Amino acid sequence: MMDNVDELGNATILVVEDNEASREVLARRLERQGYRVLLAVDGRQAVSAARTQLPDLILMDLGLPVLDGWDATRQLKADARTRHIPIIVLSAHAMTNDRDRALAAGGDDFDTKPIRFQALLGKIEILLNTKVAS
Amino acid sequence: MRYPFQVSALDNSKTRWWLWIATTLWLVAAAAGLAVLWNYDNAPGERATAPQTWPTDTVLVRAGGQPTLILLAHPQCSCTRASLAELAEALARSTIRPKTYVLFLKPEGFSDEWAVSDLWRIAAAIPGVTVVRDDAGTEARRFGVSTSGQTLLYDNAGTLLFAGGITGARAHQGDNDGRRSIVALLNQKAPVRAQTNVFGCSLFSAGL
Amino acid sequence: MLLPQTDDPAAASVSRRAAELFAAHKHEIHTRTDRLFAGLMALQWVGGILFAVWVSPLAWSGTTSSTHLHVWAAVVLGGLISLFPALLALLRPGLPSTRYTIATAQMLMGALLIHLTGGRIETHFHVFGSLAFLAFYRDWRVLVPATVVVALDHILRGMFWPQSVYGVLVASHWRWLEHAAWVIFEDVFLVVACLRSVGELRETADRTAALEQEVRTRHKAEVDARNSEARSEAILNVALDCVILMEESGRIVRFNPAAERTFGYAASEAVGQPLADLMIPADQRGAYQDALPRYLKTGEATGTNRRFELTAIRKTGEIFPVEVAIAPISSDGAAMFAGYMRDITERRRNEAALAEYTRDLEVAHETQRQNSQQLAALVDQLRLTQRRAEDATRAKSDFLASMSHELRTPLNAIILYSELLQEVAEDDGKDTQSITDLQKIQSAGKHLLALINGILDLSKIEAGKMTLSRESFDVREMIDDLLDTVAPLVRKNNNTLTVRCGDGVGTMSSDLMKTRQILINLLSNAGKFTRDGAVTVDVNRRAAGAQALIEFTVSDTGVGMTQAQTERIFDAFTQADVTTTRQYGGTGLGLALVSRFCELMKGSVSVESRPGEGSRFTVCLPLEAAPVEVPAVIGA
Numbered sequence: 001m002m003d004n005v006d007e008l009g010n011a012t013i014l015v016v017e018d019n020e021a022s023r024e025v026l027a028r029r030l031e032r033q034g035y036r037v038l039l040a041v042d043g044r045q046a047v048s049a050a051r052t053q054l055p056d057l058i059l060m061d062l063g064l065p066v067l068d069g070w071d072a073t074r075q076l077k078a079d080a081r082t083r084h085i086p087i088i089v090l091s092a093h094a095m096t097n098d099r100d101r102a103l104a105a106g107g108d109d110f111d112t113k114p115i116r117f118q119a120l121l122g123k124i125e126i127l128l129n130t131k132v133a134s
Numbered sequence: 135m136r137y138p139f140q141v142s143a144l145d146n147s148k149t150r151w152w153l154w155i156a157t158t159l160w161l162v163a164a165a166a167g168l169a170v171l172w173n174y175d176n177a178p179g180e181r182a183t184a185p186q187t188w189p190t191d192t193v194l195v196r197a198g199g200q201p202t203l204i205l206l207a208h209p210q211c212s213c214t215r216a217s218l219a220e221l222a223e224a225l226a227r228s229t230i231r232p233k234t235y236v237l238f239l240k241p242e243g244f245s246d247e248w249a250v251s252d253l254w255r256i257a258a259a260i261p262g263v264t265v266v267r268d269d270a271g272t273e274a275r276r277f278g279v280s281t282s283g284q285t286l287l288y289d290n291a292g293t294l295l296f297a298g299g300i301t302g303a304r305a306h307q308g309d310n311d312g313r314r315s316i317v318a319l320l321n322q323k324a325p326v327r328a329q330t331n332v333f334g335c336s337l338f339s340a341g342l
Numbered sequence: 343m344l345l346p347q348t349d350d351p352a353a354a355s356v357s358r359r360a361a362e363l364f365a366a367h368k369h370e371i372h373t374r375t376d377r378l379f380a381g382l383m384a385l386q387w388v389g390g391i392l393f394a395v396w397v398s399p400l401a402w403s404g405t406t407s408s409t410h411l412h413v414w415a416a417v418v419l420g421g422l423i424s425l426f427p428a429l430l431a432l433l434r435p436g437l438p439s440t441r442y443t444i445a446t447a448q449m450l451m452g453a454l455l456i457h458l459t460g461g462r463i464e465t466h467f468h469v470f471g472s473l474a475f476l477a478f479y480r481d482w483r484v485l486v487p488a489t490v491v492v493a494l495d496h497i498l499r500g501m502f503w504p505q506s507v508y509g510v511l512v513a514s515h516w517r518w519l520e521h522a523a524w525v526i527f528e529d530v531f532l533v534v535a536c537l538r539s540v541g542e543l544r545e546t547a548d549r550t551a552a553l554e555q556e557v558r559t560r561h562k563a564e565v566d567a568r569n570s571e572a573r574s575e576a577i578l579n580v581a582l583d584c585v586i587l588m589e590e591s592g593r594i595v596r597f598n599p600a601a602e603r604t605f606g607y608a609a610s611e612a613v614g615q616p617l618a619d620l621m622i623p624a625d626q627r628g629a630y631q632d633a634l635p636r637y638l639k640t641g642e643a644t645g646t647n648r649r650f651e652l653t654a655i656r657k658t659g660e661i662f663p664v665e666v667a668i669a670p671i672s673s674d675g676a677a678m679f680a681g682y683m684r685d686i687t688e689r690r691r692n693e694a695a696l697a698e699y700t701r702d703l704e705v706a707h708e709t710q711r712q713n714s715q716q717l718a719a720l721v722d723q724l725r726l727t728q729r730r731a732e733d734a735t736r737a738k739s740d741f742l743a744s745m746s747h748e749l750r751t752p753l754n755a756i757i758l759y760s761e762l763l764q765e766v767a768e769d770d771g772k773d774t775q776s777i778t779d780l781q782k783i784q785s786a787g788k789h790l791l792a793l794i795n796g797i798l799d800l801s802k803i804e805a806g807k808m809t810l811s812r813e814s815f816d817v818r819e820m821i822d823d824l825l826d827t828v829a830p831l832v833r834k835n836n837n838t839l840t841v842r843c844g845d846g847v848g849t850m851s852s853d854l855m856k857t858r859q860i861l862i863n864l865l866s867n868a869g870k871f872t873r874d875g876a877v878t879v880d881v882n883r884r885a886a887g888a889q890a891l892i893e894f895t896v897s898d899t900g901v902g903m904t905q906a907q908t909e910r911i912f913d914a915f916t917q918a919d920v921t922t923t924r925q926y927g928g929t930g931l932g933l934a935l936v937s938r939f940c941e942l943m944k945g946s947v948s949v950e951s952r953p954g955e956g957s958r959f960t961v962c963l964p965l966e967a968a969p970v971e972v973p974a975v976i977g978a
Contacts, residue, residue: 021755029762063747092747092754099811114754114791117761150439157443160426164450167419171457172499174411212398212410216460241405282402305398305412305460339404 011128014038014055016046016072017090018064022113026059029117035124043067047075050082057124060107062091070105077106086127090115175304178331179281181297188292189276194235194266201289201320203232205300206274208239208282209251211335213305217283218253220300220313222260228320232287234260237268239282239337274337283334285312287319295319298330306333356555357548364547368480368540373435375478379444380431382475383424386451390416394458412458423450438483445484448472449491466521473528480543482536485529492525584683590676592616592631604664604685606657617681623655646670646679651686662687739805742798749794753787760784796931800914803938810853810942812967817847817881817892824858824865832869832877837898839865844882850892852967856939860947863932864896864959872900872956883965890965891945897958903951911949912937936961943967 013035017023027037038053040046043064050058058076062069069089076082088109089102099110109123188196196202205221207214218236225234236257240249249267258265268274277286287296296319302310315325394416400407427447430440452468459465469492476484496518578585584601588594597612605612605621612620618627646668654664665684670677760783767776802808821841832839850857861879868877880895903911914934936959940947943963951957 019751019755022751022758025755025758025762029758029765032762032765092750113750114757114787117758153439156426157439160422160443161446164419164423164447167415167422168450168453168457168495169502171411171415171419171454172502175457208402208404210400210402210407212400213460215397244405307460335402336404339406 010034010036011057012036012038012053012055013124014040014046014049014053014058014085016040016043016059016064016069017061018042019061022061026115033121041065043069043072046072047079047082050076050085051079054082055085057127058085058087059120059124060087060089062089062102070101073102073105073107086130088120088123088127172303175306175333177304177333178299179283179334179336181329181332182280182284182286183278184284184286184294184297185276185278186294188288192273192276194237194273195233196288196292197233199290201230201232201287201295202292203234203316203320204237204277204286204288205235205257206237206239206268206277206279206282206284206286206337207253207257208335208337209249209253211253211282213301213334214253214282215256216301216305216307217285217299217334218256218260219307220310221257221263221285224300224313224316224320225260225262227317230320230322231262232320234263235266236260236263237266237273239268239271239274242270271337280337281332281334282337284332285316287316289319296325296328298327299332299334300330301333304333352555356551359554360544360548360551362547363550364544367543367547369436371478371480371543372437372441376431376435376440376444378478379441379448379475380428383428383431383444383447383451386455387416387420387424390420390451390455390458393455397459415454416458419454420451423447423454438481441479441481441484442487445476445486445488446491448476449488449495453491453495469525470528473525473532477532477536480536480539482533485532485536489525489529493522496521584681584685586612586617586681586683588617588679588681590678592618592679594620595678601683604656604683605654621654623653623661626653654683663690665689735805738801739807742801742805746798749798750791753791753794757784757787757791760787793931796935799935800931800938803935803942808938808942810967811855812851812969813854814849814851815854816849818843820850820854820858821861821879821881824862828862828865828869831866832872835869835873835875837869837872837874838876839869839879840876841879842881844880846883847881847892850963850965852963852965853939853943856943857963860936860939860961861894861896863936864894864961867932868896868898868900868957868959872898875899875956884962886962891962892965894961894963895958896961897956899956902953902955902957903949904953908949908951908957912947 013030015023015026015030015037017026017039018041023039023041027039030037038049038055040049041064044067046058046060046064047067049055060069060073064072067075069091073087073089076085076087086108087106088111089105089107090111090113091102092113102110108127111120111123188202194202194204203221203225205217207217221234221236225231238249238251238254238257240246246267254265257263266273274280277284279286281299283299283301285296285298285300286294289295296312296315298312298315300310300312300316302308310330311326312330315327315330318325391413394410394412398410398412401410424447427440427444430443434440449469449472452472455468456465473485473488476488500518578596578598581598581600584604585596585598586594586601587596593614593616594612597607597609599609601607601612602609607620618630622630649665649667652664652666653661655661663686665686667682669680669682671680672678760780764777764780764784767780799808821843825839825841829839865877865879875898877896877898880893880897882893882895884891884893912933915930937947940961940963944967945961945963947959947961949957949959
């Protein structure tokens, strides 16, 4: 049923995505992989959810209402409580400076949409392991 | 025409100084020379010591009613020419004609030609003059004359009226006291002087 | 002085000259007279000696004789008195000191002579004669020392040798006074004569100087006049224009060389001829011949003192145009005319040519102006078009930017969902048909994504909005990484995939994404167009001059292409063949992107292919990409 879940335990991933379909599918696929998934529809929700739930990883879409991905990332990284949470920034734009900007804002990794799911899983693993190791 | 006129190279202050010296010396020499000359010409000869009365032993014949005028001359004395000229002058101015003798000295040993010089001829040419040769100067001595040109004037009586020279200076013709005196005396007027200086050669050599 | 004193420098110089002449003349007189007296002195001396020797050679003292002092006096004193001034006259002639000395000596000599001759009256005339002679000097001052000597002679004699004036003071006073009176009378007379003579000398000098000046002035005037004349002649002779002088009746008086040349007449032929007959064609003489008498009568003329053009005629009969100016001049009362003519045949010709050129130029100008206008209009149009294009491009890129996001978002969902469904179906053990159907959805979605990405990339490149990034990455790692993506594609057609890396291939500093994309595109093509074949990737380090390159060679043993096809394949939406899409799939964008990416990264891509044998694509990229900060533009 589920694969690759053993070492991870029950890692919690916060998915921040404003598009419903994308959000749904991503959540379901991650759950199938064994992760616990939290959802947020905008930046503000993302920040508050992260603060309260303290997920193990955040997947942050950039084009968000209310508070966009950049600012949310920045805020979370600025906050001592949430600084430690790795953030993978997702963007529909595939422009180079998006990547640099995201990383500059504090993002730990970057991916473009449409998402290559397998690659994404790999990135998540790496970051969770790094976090576990530290 | 020289243009512009150039001054001789000798004319600078140095030369001019020399010039002054030279000119002064020259003037002094000339003046001295002239002085010497004048001195000589104005040096009178020895005066005569003429007898006051006509000597009786003279060969000259005294005319009774005339004064007698004697002039003694050295035949070679050139200065006496002036005296002879004065004599002629005096005779010409006189109203009374004196008996006039001109004695020419002829020393011994000298020829007749020596004595009969052109002075003799000049004297002979004067009218009224008798020229006499005075051998050995006997007459001259008799009259006490030693200088050529000495003139003696005796009056009618044989008294000496005038004894002296009739030239102003040696060989100088011209108005003089002697001639004036003679003329005055011959014109029976008072003479200027009775005696004047005689200018002429010495009749006798020194010592004689 | 004859000439008045003025401040005029010319007059001053004349005065100076007169003074010079006067002084020179006087000097000459003085010198001459000095010489005269030198001779006279000698004569007197000799005369004195002769007289003394003749009259009183000996002084007697009785029988002894010696040389008379007078002789000595004549020789020595006479010599002394005579020779010193004579010497001065020869050595220093013309000087006042000389003549005063001479005057003194002359009178001293006189005193001596008087003495030697015994004071004769005749000899006293020596005094008067001497004074008169001294007047030859024209300098009255010489009479002064002379008179002084005479006076002194008498005074000193009177003082020192009174015997000589012995007792006759009164009489000799008169004598002396008479003598003095004669001397004074003569002195006065002579002084007056001297002064007058000097005055005349002065006048002569003045006049001569003035005359000299006159001569000089006149000479100078003559020379000036001659020069002026020569200059005027020269001016006329060298003038390039004809200068013709006419007298009242219109007859030629002067005909300068230029006129001779222009009209062909020698001056000798032309002089005396009426100008009209000679130089104006017969049919045009009328106007001229009327004008001249009218001018002479009324003094009015239209043709004088301005330039006008006429037709003239040469001796040869040739008619030619001239420019003429006639001006009346009056010289010495007679009216004359000066005519200046210039042969303007050349000028007319030039003018005509010029007029033509000007016309042509105007036409050209007009044409050019029209062209310019057209050009301007075109330029405006072009600008407009350009602006529109720019606007279009901007609009397009803006559109793209927004579309990029819009297109990807649903596609993201499609792909992910289809993947999900596939996973679920696999897990649920659904039949292969469902799985295949889902796979089809997936592949369609992936294809759509590829298309969208390709189009968006191309459009970005076209719009100049494509940016290059730069990062260091290990080449080998990158290739390994993309093999995961690419291997399935290759192996799908039963192909083998080989990767060979040469030595020295380490890290690249370049745009990772694009390098990957290039290789992915090439490999997927290779895989697609090869069946049961081999796909090989060779990576080597190369050098092109100073630059280090990484060369990626993707070769396959696939269908290959013809030469014609190879030339087209890098174009967008172009595949080797119109049938290729149907047969092989693909978007036709892959190689277009490869080529554009290579261009952007300052690399190169080339292809070799042979139909049926396979293709080889070679991509060279700089090992170290240049740092980029601005959006890269193709062709920059």
